[in-house]
Amino acid sequence: MSDAVLAFEGIGQDFPAPGSQAPIRVLDGLSFEVASGKFVAVIGPSGCGKSTLLQMAAGLLKPTRGTVRHRGRLIDAVNREVGFVPQQAQLFPWKTLSENVELPLLLRGIAVAERRQRVAEALASVGLSGFEDYYPSQLSGGMQKRGSIARTLIYRPDVILMDEPFGALDAQTRMVMQHDLQTLAQDAGATILFVTHDITEAVVLADSVVIMGQRPSHLLATIPIDLARPRDVFEPFRNPGYEAAYDAVWSVFRSQINIRHRAPAMEATP
Numbered sequence: 001m002s003d004a005v006l007a008f009e010g011i012g013q014d015f016p017a018p019g020s021q022a023p024i025r026v027l028d029g030l031s032f033e034v035a036s037g038k039f040v041a042v043i044g045p046s047g048c049g050k051s052t053l054l055q056m057a058a059g060l061l062k063p064t065r066g067t068v069r070h071r072g073r074l075i076d077a078v079n080r081e082v083g084f085v086p087q088q089a090q091l092f093p094w095k096t097l098s099e100n101v102e103l104p105l106l107l108r109g110i111a112v113a114e115r116r117q118r119v120a121e122a123l124a125s126v127g128l129s130g131f132e133d134y135y136p137s138q139l140s141g142g143m144q145k146r147g148s149i150a151r152t153l154i155y156r157p158d159v160i161l162m163d164e165p166f167g168a169l170d171a172q173t174r175m176v177m178q179h180d181l182q183t184l185a186q187d188a189g190a191t192i193l194f195v196t197h198d199i200t201e202a203v204v205l206a207d208s209v210v211i212m213g214q215r216p217s218h219l220l221a222t223i224p225i226d227l228a229r230p231r232d233v234f235e236p237f238r239n240p241g242y243e244a245a246y247d248a249v250w251s252v253f254r255s256q257i258n259i260r261h262r263a264p265a266m267e268a269t270p
């Protein structure tokens with residue numbers, strides 16, 4: 001039996017194209033699975049439909065063709081068993097950090113004593129103990145992002161969907177967040193579907209990298225990343241086997257990138 005937590009099967013997606021009768025075909029015949037406890041990164045050119053796939057897994061969008069299943073169950077309504085971490089932190093500015101993180105439990109009717117305990121645990125797990133009473137505007141971008149991750153972890157979703165979660169962060173904060181996410185994912189045995197533009201981020205974090213092509217997008221390849229854990233996210237090239245893993249992804253992905261201008265030095269022959 002397949003141990004897939006999420007299964008995308010023959011996914012096609014058309015959207016109406018403004019000013020045209022013909023719809024725009026974004027996804028075409030795309031299939032892949034996310035196994036339990038695995039970290040799967042999705043990369044692909046801008047506009048190829050990566051975020052669209054996450055919306056389908058969350059049950060916010062029904063594919064035009066094909067099916068998405070969660071532990072074998074067809075997703076045909078909002079999927080409350082997934083957690084979603086968007087690119088922007090999206091904490092409510094009028095609520096404190098602990099009130100923001102507590103919100104999913106409040107909506108699920110969890111009693112106050114358990115809420116307090118789980119908020120404390122969730123904030124500790126992302127290194128934010130002591131900031132409970134701060135408002136989002138009093139926190140750095142990285143801290144807000146940690147708060148947003150804590151708000152997702154607190155209700156212990158079966159799968160965590162992450163849409164370029166670190167894209168807006170500065171380079172140093174981003175590496176620290178990658179490091180912390182790796183630790184969190186390992187400790188919790190979490191199942192994660194992670195969209196990124198960054199090949200290095202995908203290779204250093206993921207167990208496998210799904211590579212999508214230009215629109216109408218289909219699966220170009222799924223590359224397993226067998227690097228030992230924990231991995232060094234600060235100096236990725238120091239992980240034994242990193243270069244070969246990066247090359248395996250890049251050799252597929254490079255065909256999708258339009259390199260219009262090459263530097264003169266690269267043109268020169270020795």
Ligand SMILES: Nc1ncnc2c1ncn2[C@@H]1O[C@H](COP(=O)(O)OP(=O)(O)OP(=O)(O)O)[C@@H](O)[C@H]1O
Pocket residue numbers: 015016026044045046047048049050051052053
């Ligand atoms: N609700 C919608 N209605 C119409 N078109 C849409 C809708 N959602 C997405 N699209 C179109 O589908 C395509 C794919 O969008 P999507 O956001 O999934 O791409 P992406 O790969 O995540 O892009 P990026 O890497 O730039 O974030 C885009 O051309 C977008 O304009």
